[in-house]
Amino acid sequence: MIIGRVIGEIHGTIKHRFYEGKRLLVVEKDNGDYIIAADSVGAGADEQVLVLDEGNGARQVFDSADAPVRSVVVGIIDAVSSRA
C-alpha cells in the first residue's frame, strides 16, 4: 500500500455508473509521483492518506464486483511513528 497527501480532485465525465457520486482524489507521494484514487473515507485537502492500489481489493471496499477501479483511499493517517 501507499501513503500520500491529497492535493486535488478531478472532475470530468467518467463513463461507468460506478463513478456516479464518487470523489476522485489526486494523491501525491513523497517521491513526487501521484496517483488518482477513489475516496472511501471522506478525505480532504492536505490530509495524509493510505491508498490501496489493487483492483480486487478496491472493488471489495466498494462492495461492487464489477467496478472499474484500482486505487482507493482506505484511511486517513494521523501519525507516522519513526520506529515500529
Add this chain to the structure above:
Amino acid sequence: MIIGRVIGEIHGTIKHRFYEGKRLLVVEKDNGDYIIAADSVGAGADEQVLVLDEGNGARQVFDSADAPVRSVVVGIIDAVSSRA
C-alpha cells in the same frame, strides 16, 4: 488510476478479435512516460483522460470476460481542482 493526455493512436495488426474496431490511444503522463490504452469513451487528441490500468476491471468495462486488455481510458477529465 492514472491521468494523462492523449498524444496519439497506434495502428497495426492485433491478433485477438477483441481489438477489432477498438481504438488504441497513446496516453502521456506528466512524468513523460506513456501507456497504451483502449478507448471506451471516444477520447480525442489532446484531451486529458483517466486511465484504469488493471486487467479485471478493464475487461468489465468492455463486458468481455476474456479480452486480453489491461489499460482502458474510462473518462475524460474537465478540470483538476487544486484542492479536494
Add this chain to the structure above:
Amino acid sequence: MIIGRVIGEIHGTIKHRFYEGKRLLVVEKDNGDYIIAADSVGAGADEQVLVLDEGNGARQVFDSADAPVRSVVVGIIDAVSSRA
C-alpha cells in the same frame, strides 16, 4: 517479492474492519522508496523483512477473502548470503 527494513509504523483511521488490530509498517527498500505493509509476523523496528506485494496472496496470509490489502510482511530476514 521485496526486501526492506522496517523504519516506522503508521497510525490512523482505516475504515475497513480488517485493519482493526493490525499493525501497518513502513518498510524502506534499498533504493529509498518505501511501501506500507500489514504485519503478519511481529516484525519490529530496524528488522529486515520480506514483503509480499500482491493482493490475492496477501488476503490468503490473513485468511480473509475480502480484505482490502495488497502488501504484507511475511517474514523476518536473518541473513542475505552473497552467493546462492
Add this chain to the structure above:
Amino acid sequence: MIIGRVIGEIHGTIKHRFYEGKRLLVVEKDNGDYIIAADSVGAGADEQVLVLDEGNGARQVFDSADAPVRSVVVGIIDAVSSRA
C-alpha cells in the same frame, strides 16, 4: 499496455510445459527498459509490438488456464499517428 521494439530472443531451459515451442522475445521500451514477453503473433527482429503485461489476459491469449506467463506480444504495430 506497452509498446516496444523486438531486440532479441532468449534461449534456455524453462521448466513448465507451457513454454515448449514458445518464443520468448526481448522487447525494449522507449525509456530503455525492456521486458521479456512470449510471442503470439510471429513478431520478428526490429518490429514494433504491442505487449500485454498482465497474467490473466496473457493466459487467455494462449487459451491456457494455468500457464505461468504474464507478458505476451499481442500485435505488430504499423504506425503511431501523432494525433488520435
Add this chain to the structure above:
Amino acid sequence: MIIGRVIGEIHGTIKHRFYEGKRLLVVEKDNGDYIIAADSVGAGADEQVLVLDEGNGARQVFDSADAPVRSVVVGIIDAVSSRA
C-alpha cells in the same frame, strides 16, 4: 517477465508453510534493481534466469492455490540472441 542474474539467497523466518524448504533467491536486473523470487528450477549463483512476477501464475508453478508468493524463477537462460 523479467531476466536477471542470481546474486544471493536470503535466509530467515518466513511464517507460511509454503516457504518450508523453498529457496529464496536475490535476482538482480540490468538496471540495478533486484527482486526476491522463489526458486523452482534449481538456479545457482551467477546464473541468468527468467522470473515470472505475478501471483496467480506463481501459485500455479508450485501447484499451490493459496501460496503467498508473487515472484518465481521459472527458467535458466543459456543465451540471449541479439536478434529475434
